[in-house]
Amino acid sequence: AQSVTQPDIHITVSEGASLELRCNYSYGATPYLFWYVQSPGQGLQLLLKYFSGDTLVQGIKGFEAEFKRSQSSFNLRKPSVHWSDAAEYFCAVVDSFSGGYNKLIFGAGTRLAVHP
Amino acid sequence: KAGVTQTPRYLIKTRGQQVTLSCSPISGHRSVSWYQQTPGQGLQFLFEYFSETQRNKGNFPGRFSGRQFSNSRSEMNVSTLELGDSALYLCASSPGQGSSTDTQYFGPGTRLTVL
Numbered sequence: 001a002q003s004v005t006q007p008d009i010h011i012t013v014s015e016g017a018s019l020e021l022r023c024n025y026s027y028g029a030t031p032y033l034f035w036y037v038q039s040p041g042q043g044l045q046l047l048l049k050y051f052s053g054d055t056l057v058q059g060i061k062g063f064e065a066e067f068k069r070s071q072s073s074f075n076l077r078k079p080s081v082h083w084s085d086a087a088e089y090f091c092a093v094v095d096s097f098s099g100g101y102n103k104l105i106f107g108a109g110t111r112l113a114v115h116p
Numbered sequence: 117k118a119g120v121t122q123t124p125r126y127l128i129k130t131r132g133q134q135v136t137l138s139c140s141p142i143s144g145h146r147s148v149s150w151y152q153q154t155p156g157q158g159l160q161f162l163f164e165y166f167s168e169t170q171r172n173k174g175n176f177p178g179r180f181s182g183r184q185f186s187n188s189r190s191e192m193n194v195s196t197l198e199l200g201d202s203a204l205y206l207c208a209s210s211p212g213q214g215s216s217t218d219t220q221y222f223g224p225g226t227r228l229t230v231l
Contacts (some may be wrong), residue, residue, distance in 0.1 A: 036222070043120075043206055044222040090159065100212055102149050102218055103172050106159035 002027050004093050006107035013081050014115045021076040021110050023091030032094040033074045034104065035065055039087045047089075052072060061085070086114045117144055120209050120223035128229045133194040137226045139189050139207030147171075147212025148190035149220060150182060153204040163206075165190050166212045194228075202230045 005024045013019055025031050032051050036044040048059025055067040065076045074091060088109045095103040123139045141148050145172075150162040161174040165184035183190050184191040189207075194201055204227050208220035 023124065039229075042207075043122075043224040046135075046219065048222065049219055054182050055149055058160070070205075092159075095161070102164045102166075102208075102212065102220060103161045104149075104151075105161075108158050 001096065002031075002048055002093055002095055003093050004107035006089075006091055006110050008110045009108070010111050010113070012113040012115060015037065015082050015083050018087070019076075019078045019081045019112070021089050021091075021112070022097050023074045024072050025091075025093045026072065027093060027096065028044065029096070030069075031074075031096070032068060033065075033067065034092045035059065035063070036090045037077050037087045038090065038109075041075060044090065047076070081100060081112075081114055082107075083114045086112055089114070120207055120221055122205075122207050122223040122226050123176050124230075126227045127226065128231060130231050131197055131199060132203060134193060135197060135228060136191050136193045137205055137207075137228070139190045139192075139209075140182070141190070141207075141209030142167050142221055145221075146188050146208035147210045147218070148184055148188065149210070150192050150207045151206045151208065152176075153206060153225070155201075155203070155209055159206070162192065183208060197230045199230050201228065203228060 003026045015043040034049045035047040050067045088111045092104040125137045145164045149164040158196045164172040168184045183192045185198045191200045204225045210218045210220045
């Protein structure tokens with residue numbers, strides 16, 4: 001079965017510092033990958049997605065992610081973090097074995113705290 | 117375009133009762149998926165509906181059911197509530213073309229508390 005691993009449960013960074021959130025997936029073929037962000041008490045907002053093509057994907061709010069097949073990774077990055085980026089971040093992959101494209105498998109999430 | 121809307125936003129029920137949650141997708145979207153989010157299990161897929169038919173199902177007991185109407189609005193129902201059903205229930209909509217580029221957009225969720 002496919003799976004997604006986010007190794008870091010909590011990360012704390014200072015405002016203005018760079019950020020990298022890790023995501024590893026298990027799937028033999030090219031996966032369809034997403035990053036979502038969730039603020040407290042809210043739903044999930046799509047940050048960016050990777051389906052094919054250029055391995056560096058740009059998203060909203062200044063985020064980007066790089067797909068690395070050799071490392072089975074899809075890490076999320078931001079060059080300078082703002083206090084408003086404090087939230088929980090989820091990496092997800094389409095469950096291609098399910099026969100449809102609307103079943104997502106999520107990682108456990110990484111909670112980001114930002115120090116002023 | 118308006119986003120995905122879910123009602124109610126908060127709900128308190130007691131064990132043994134049943135509950136119905138509602139989801140209105142983004143205009144033009146035909147697929148609606150439901151997810152359960154709990155601190156222990158994280159985000160788990162419940163089921164997906166497309167054109168009033170269940171197209172995909174996760175590993176949840178039969179107490180969890182859903183349906184979709186001709187206007188693509190969807191409801192999910194949980195019968196005989198258990199304490200463990202306390203969770204944030206998220207609805208997501210997508211165009212539902214069945215292509216690899218389908219992207220799901222999530223609503224704000226319904227917070228269900230079972231006492």
